[in-house]
Amino acid sequence: MQQLDDGFRLEGKDVLITGGDGGIGRGIVQRFASLGSNIAFTWYRNRDKAEETENLIRDCNVSVLSLQCDVSSSRDVSETVSKTIDFLGGIDVLVNNAGIYPVCSLFEMGEDDWDTTLGVNLKGVHLMTKAVSQSMADKKISGTIINIASIEGEDPAVGHAHYDASKGGVIAYTKAAALELAENGIRVNAVSPGLIWNEGIEESWPDGVNRYLNAVPLGRLGMPKDIADACLFLASPLSSWITGINLRVDGGIQATSRY
Secondary structure: OOOHHHHOOOOOOEEEEOOOOOHHHHHHHHHHHHOOOEEEEEEOOOHHHHHHHHHHOHHHOOOEEEEEOOOOOHHHHHHHHHHHHHHHOOOOEEEEOOOOOOOOOOOOOOHHHHHHHHHHHHHHHHHHHHHHHHHHHHOOOOOEEEEEOOHHHOOOOOOOHHHHHHHHHHHHHHHHHHHHHHHHOOEEEEEEEOOEOOOOHHHHOHHHHHHHHHHOOOOOOEOHHHHHHHHHHHHOHHHOOOOOOEEEEOOOHHHOOOO
16 A cells, blocks of 8 residues: 555656746645645746745755746747746646636626636636647656636636636536546646635725635635645645546535525
8 A cells, every 4th residue: 555645745746837926826836846846837927926936945955947928828838838848857747727817797898808817717728738738648647737726617706707607617628638638647637716815815805705704614714725735635646546526625615505
């Protein structure tokens, strides 16, 4: 029998994480690096935050590369994957985390609002998955792909029609990709976070935070580490017979009574 601590040994694994410059993405970068994985992560607008993420893992003694990338651009994605492979030598794990969270009513939602949200949150997952899985298949790597979805992909919220459609699409896409890529030894799973704490959220959205805290069985907001730990499990040998699932990490909010 495999020792439990062996299951989480990810030393030397080469990991690409999109949107690693803050929030959940930064937590995922830190967690994988702390266990000895070599890291490439993308950022889009904020170079300073990307540098902050790099500095946080300097002491982990792993290889680190940060790359600016618009995940909705096939050209950017192709260049990012190519540069990552050149730097790390390959990609064992892909975490599709990059995303945006706009709020807009149906009547106010323009075509650009819709296209941008679906482009980043759903098209970006496809482009990255396609490019990285092709590399894994070519190199005969039994890789793992983890897509960050959302509980709103199954339980929509007012003002989030475009966001919810994109995350529902990510969940369905995850299952479809898992079916197609299994023959290449590539596992594909999704993680759906509930409300995750970030700096200033209590001030910027006090009503939403209070409503979540009053409803969530475990009595707190999620932390980036909670999502990162779920990703670690799905990337590890301990989940070697798991593919095509959507793992909800929400403090039990979806188990609460609706009536």
